[in-house]
Amino acid sequence: MYMVPFSMGSSRTSRESESTVRLISGRPGRTSRIQKLPSEIHHAAWKPAARHSDWSSSAPTGAGSSTARRQAPANKNIYFFSSQDLNFRILILSLESEQGGMRMGGNKNGTKLTDLAKACGLSLRVVNAVMTGYSGSVRYSPGTKDKVLETAKRLGYRPNRFARNLQNGCCGTIAVLAENFFDINEITMDSIIRASSQRSKMILYERVGADNPNPRCLLERISDGFIAIGQISEQVMEKIDRTGSPCIFVNTNRRKGANCMNFDERGAMKLAVDRFVSLGRERIAFIGNGRTDHYFEKARHMGLEAEIKKRGLAKLKIFENPSLHPDNEFRKQLSSFLIGNPEIDSVLLSMDFMAPVFYDAAEKTGRSIPSDIAAISVNNSEFSIASRPSLTSLGINRAEVGWTAVEKLMSLMEGKEVSCPTLKYSLFPRNSA
Incomplete structure (x- = not known):
């Protein structure tokens, strides 16, 4: 008899960091709750009992984690992730560092970034690079990073992402659009999260399709750019175009264009x-x-x-x-x-x-x-x-999909020209052939 075993548990080992998965709905009146998951994001509808040791899923060297995570607004609600009833649920995924576990919000003791830099004996540029997770041209050692994070924790400093985004004129988020969550391989989503975190961006997820023809992230400016994956309708792609925001199309019906990442x-x-x-x-x-x-x-x-x-x-x-x-x-x-x-x-x-x-x-x-x-x-x-x-x-190398999509999108957001690659398939021989 042929068997396809499943269990609701995760077979992943613990990683350096853990991801906080939040589903924020526009409907008030429900109890808020947050569910912690391992850093590899899993489909909630099913879990395989088998391990994934034969997957080609290594992330590029330098995959880091962001130290910032903003709490949901009081008039919103946070739900445990479910693969059902996702019409308007925006999934916010951010990596929370093991070192410090700092949440974004006000600094009740009045500690400023300049105070943190002074306490560390470092330049404001270096401290800002560590706290935002986006170093740019700034270079620092792992020891310097540990020192800044430890000092920030001791002083009670929490970076204010909202204020920083207002100052920079951006939302600080990237929206991932798909017809259903199963269109996004978990390794791809994990690599999108990690790559975005390195660039100090958070991830929004919204399901698009016939039952949600007017995605809210396309009606309101709540993201700086889009990654559209898989079975996206032409109507939704036209609405993405009308936003004027940059978008990377990953193996969609849109095949031609510098911002189209196709599979061979x-x-x-x-x-x-x-x-x-x-x-x-x-x-x-x-x-x-x-x-x-x-x-x-x-x-x-x-x-x-x-x-x-x-x-x-x-x-x-x-x-x-x-x-x-x-x-x-x-x-x-x-x-x-x-x-x-x-x-x-x-x-x-x-x-x-x-x-x-x-x-x-x-x-x-x-x-x-x-x-x-x-x-x-x-x-x-x-x-x-x-x-x-x-x-x-x-x-396909699913980690490469996520890292490349974010890299190309960030280049578009910075006004650079891009050319997306066509990714090749590999054959993974097992027992059926």
């Missing part, structure tokens, strides 16, 4: 077909997630067809999920598809999350993975690692 979907399909052919498989099927309106779905389908034709293999069999969700209807129709095409010996799953339903459908039709059907998926997510047998998958 055609190259990924070549890797998949190469793998199938090396295993002696020649009758390939494509199982899509039903989002034929999105570029990556069409690109994977067309890329697979082109590679198959180039090699003279049997015509590609195609099945699109009619319900858009891995539900019982999908399972039933997928079983019928496999029964009606007994010659299929290999399958490309457009998304990892379809693996449990596909494995179940294969078992119900008497097909074994990988002896009867070799399977490869796209995304290299927790589903591929936790599935039994583990799923061979195609994946």
